[in-house]
Amino acid sequence: MENFYLESTPKTPRLSFNNDNGIFEISGRSIPENSIEFYKPLLDWLDQYVKEPKKETLLIVKLEYFNTSSSKCLVEIFRKLEKAQKDSKQIAIKWYYDEEDEDMQESGEDFKEIIKIPIEMLVLKEEE
Template sequence: MESFSLEPTQKTPKLFFDPSNGAFEISGRSIPENSIEFYRPLLNWLDEYIKSPNKKTELKIMLEYFNTSSSKCLVEIFRRLQKIHQDGEQLHIEWHYEEEDDDILESGQDFKEIMKLPIEMVRIDTDY
């Protein structure tokens, strides 16, 4: 299975999903014109990945901002990863947030509570 990757733009995040080592990343801003169309290829890719996942899958989410329609797509990503978790494979999700960004932190906590997934909140120290 090939990796899935997209470079970031002003409105779309970087997507990097490497099935060989189970290392996945979503980072940047997610405010595409049509979130469903933007994320559909990734969701289709994940449908294939969950059929034969790596023994350990790790997703790092480092979003500085995302809109409501993107949050619905994140739920769909989490639903697919939930299948891996329920099947007993190792799954680890890191939700990165800047220490002053309560909105992103609360969103991550909400996803963790709603989806019942192993999501670790990782604070990014903004003091340089």
């Protein structure tokens, strides 16, 4: 299975989903004109990934900002990864946020309450 990669733009995040090592990253800003259309290829890719996930999968989220429709797509990504937790597969999410960005911190905390995947909240360091 091929890796999934999209470079970021001013309105869309960088999507780096590495099938070889099970390390996935979403970073940047997510305010696409049509979030569902933007995320559909990734969601389709995840449908294939969860059929044969790696023993350990890590999703790193380093978003500066995302709109409401993007948050719905993020939940969909998390839900697909929840399906991969069967057969002793380990899924984890690292949610990075700027220390002064209470909105991003609260968003991560909100996701923790609705998602059945451990979400580790981490303050973004300057060099990251």
